[in-house]
Amino acid sequence: xxxxxxxxxxxxxxxxxxxxxxxxxxxxxxxxxxxxxxxxxxxxxxxxxxxxxxxxxxxxxxxxxxxxxxxxxxxxxxxxxxxxxxxxxxxxxxxxx
Amino acid sequence: xxxxxxxxxxxxxxxxxxxxxxxxxxxxxxxxxxxxxxxxxxxxxxxxxxxxxxxxxxxxxxxxxxxxxxxxxxxxxxxxxxxxxxxxxxxxxxxxxxxxxxxxxxxxxxxxxxxxxxxxxxxxxxxxxxxxxxxxxxxxxxxxxxxxxxxxxxxxxxxxxxxxxxxxxxxxxxxxxxxxxxxxxxxxxxxxxxxxxxxxxxxxxxxxxxxxxxxxxxxxxxxxxxxxxxxxxxxxxxxxxxxxxxxxxxxxxxxxxxxxxxxxxxxxxxxxxxxxxxxxxxxxxxxxxxxxxxxxxxxxxxxxxxxxxxxxxxxxxxxxxxxxxxxxxxxxxxxxxxxxxxxxxxxxxxxxxxxxxxxxxxxxxxxxxxxxxxxxxxxxxxxxxxxxxxxxxxxxxxxxxxxxxxxxxxxxxxxxxxxxxxxxxxxxxxxxxxxxxxxxxxxxxxxxxxxxxxxxxxxxxxxxxxxxxxxxxxxxxxxxxxxxxxxxxxxxxxxxxxxxxxxxxx
Numbered sequence: 001x002x003x004x005x006x007x008x009x010x011x012x013x014x015x016x017x018x019x020x021x022x023x024x025x026x027x028x029x030x031x032x033x034x035x036x037x038x039x040x041x042x043x044x045x046x047x048x049x050x051x052x053x054x055x056x057x058x059x060x061x062x063x064x065x066x067x068x069x070x071x072x073x074x075x076x077x078x079x080x081x082x083x084x085x086x087x088x089x090x091x092x093x094x095x096x097x
Numbered sequence: 098x099x100x101x102x103x104x105x106x107x108x109x110x111x112x113x114x115x116x117x118x119x120x121x122x123x124x125x126x127x128x129x130x131x132x133x134x135x136x137x138x139x140x141x142x143x144x145x146x147x148x149x150x151x152x153x154x155x156x157x158x159x160x161x162x163x164x165x166x167x168x169x170x171x172x173x174x175x176x177x178x179x180x181x182x183x184x185x186x187x188x189x190x191x192x193x194x195x196x197x198x199x200x201x202x203x204x205x206x207x208x209x210x211x212x213x214x215x216x217x218x219x220x221x222x223x224x225x226x227x228x229x230x231x232x233x234x235x236x237x238x239x240x241x242x243x244x245x246x247x248x249x250x251x252x253x254x255x256x257x258x259x260x261x262x263x264x265x266x267x268x269x270x271x272x273x274x275x276x277x278x279x280x281x282x283x284x285x286x287x288x289x290x291x292x293x294x295x296x297x298x299x300x301x302x303x304x305x306x307x308x309x310x311x312x313x314x315x316x317x318x319x320x321x322x323x324x325x326x327x328x329x330x331x332x333x334x335x336x337x338x339x340x341x342x343x344x345x346x347x348x349x350x351x352x353x354x355x356x357x358x359x360x361x362x363x364x365x366x367x368x369x370x371x372x373x374x375x376x377x378x379x380x381x382x383x384x385x386x387x388x389x390x391x392x393x394x395x396x397x398x399x400x401x402x403x404x405x406x407x408x409x410x411x412x413x414x415x416x417x418x419x420x421x422x423x424x425x426x427x428x429x430x431x432x433x434x435x436x437x438x439x440x441x442x443x444x445x446x447x448x449x450x451x452x453x454x455x456x457x458x459x460x461x462x463x464x465x466x467x468x469x470x471x472x473x474x475x476x477x478x479x480x481x482x483x484x485x486x487x488x489x490x491x492x493x494x495x496x497x498x499x500x501x502x503x504x505x506x507x508x509x510x511x512x513x514x515x516x517x518x519x520x521x522x523x524x525x526x527x528x529x530x531x532x533x534x535x536x537x538x539x540x541x542x543x544x545x546x547x548x549x550x551x552x553x554x555x556x557x558x559x560x561x562x563x564x565x566x567x568x569x570x571x572x573x574x575x576x577x578x579x580x581x582x583x584x585x586x587x588x589x590x591x592x593x594x595x596x597x598x599x600x601x602x603x
Contacts, residue, residue: 055553
């Protein structure tokens with residue numbers, strides 16, 4: 001199976017990767033090979049097998065919903081590429097009227 | 098007693114017992130004892146390792162950053178506490194390197210990625226807290242493959258680490274820096290992480306001891322996540338007892354990682370000398386098939402014979418799903434990675450690429466294209482595809498079902514055996530650049546280690562021979578939470594052989 005350029009564009013969009021055409025072509029070749037290698041799993045009959053979600057059979061851990069000390073705002077913002085007024089700054093996400 | 102040196106390995110010298118041993122050749126346990134009895138100071142030890150780092154680091158490049166000033170300050174503070182009569186802990190004054198995906202408060206943590214080139218964590222990882230409270234000195238942040246994706250360290254955005262046994266060869270990956278630093282005696286101990294073999298494979302390539310504990314044995318709070326159902330933190334050392342000492346320090350429950358197990362932590366060093374009489378060692382035939390180098394297979398078989406001479410009993414077994422583990426891993430791990438790495442969007446931390454007029458979509462997509470390396474991008478894309486509408490059942494669910502079958506294979510094996518013995522990697526360390534063009538050849542390096550992560554079991558690698566002057570690793574796999582038996586078997590083998598006394602010349 002070879003991934004088409006539409007398929008690679010779709011995957012890159014979902015993955016939020018702004019790739020050049022050359023990068024996309026390389027990814028298409030490599031990903032197609034890797035996806036082909038997954039065909040080997042079809043040899044195994046798994047119709048009545050329960051999927052394993054983790055390494056061990058762990059159960060959900062719950063705790064009482066009460067507040068605990070957490071990072072001070074200043075520390076949480078310290079690595080932000082841009083911040084103002086105790087908030088992360090991002091490009092406008094809502095359209096101007 | 099096996100011979101250390103074959104004709105090809107004449108250059109491998111056993112340490113000269115008659116010359117005064119430098120501090121950098123001491124075991125971690127010896128260092129802790131000598132410091133505790135005030136024969137040497139924490140500062141002397143830290144200085145000795147920092148000097149060694151300065152001397153060999155231009156060749157090995159095992160570190161992304163070295164904390165000279167912080168380490169010296171910390172050593173001085175520990176010396177002061179010691180002078181005032183304090184117990185400074187079981188690792189008091191012993192240097193430890195942390196793989197650069199373990200968060201260190203105020204110290205840059207890059208994950209070997211341009212994305213996090215300037216990331217300074219506001220908190221310490223759980224394991225770093227534990228090391229600190231046990232008296233260790235964090236000496237540096239070890240090199241690795243970007244976001245722990247790779248088997249050779251060549252995917253580091255800051256240049257590859259090299260194998261101290263032969264600088265033209267890779268140290269393995271992804272924890273290649275952690276392994277190389279220990280093998281090159283730049284630190285007596287280090288921490289790595291293992292998602293598909295990332296501790297054990299570099300330990301094998303660099304001739305040291307590396308252990309992946311049971312999934313959940315060590316808290317991952319503060320570990321930068323790759324594949325959360327597989328990731329586990331573990332120790333590197335130059336001998337089994339030091340690895341046991343380090344595991345004891347970092348193991349145990351932590352409520353900040355809900356997958357960490359509440360089981361009590363035994364004293365891993367206490368049972369090392371109990372012997373292995375009657376221990377049933379399973380030998381799965383699928384780990385000795387095509388692709389495994391003859392020299393590796395022979396050395397591992399010899400090691401199993403040696404275990405039998407020490408009182409163990411070898412049991413030939415079959416684990417038919419072994420060959421499917423690699424494909425299963427390359428669906429599950431990238432799927433989880435595509436989700437975990439979605440957080441790198443140029444908003445809260447890390448790199449941001451924002452051109453005039455860009456909206457948020459352009460910013461996120463440009464940032465991720467510029468910040469992630471090629472291998473990371475490809476794995477994100479594989480995972481994104483495997484989880485996407487229309488493909489989810491065929492890839493992700495199918496892989497989870499095969500994962501169940503792999504787990505069944507291990508359950509069956511542990512009904513007949515106490516531990517399993519296999520090669521850690523199919524070959525010795527390969528040359529830099531040898532496999533970079535071929536995505537499959539590289540991934541084959543992990544065929545013997547990946548199945549273990551699928552089942553969450555503990556496993557370790559320790560040296561069991563050499564080929565062409567490069568170390569060969571023996572992998573021992575244990576049952577859930579049975580690290581003690583693994584370490585005891587490894588210790589018994591190690592004490593009966595000379596491999597761990599052989600160190601590389603740099």
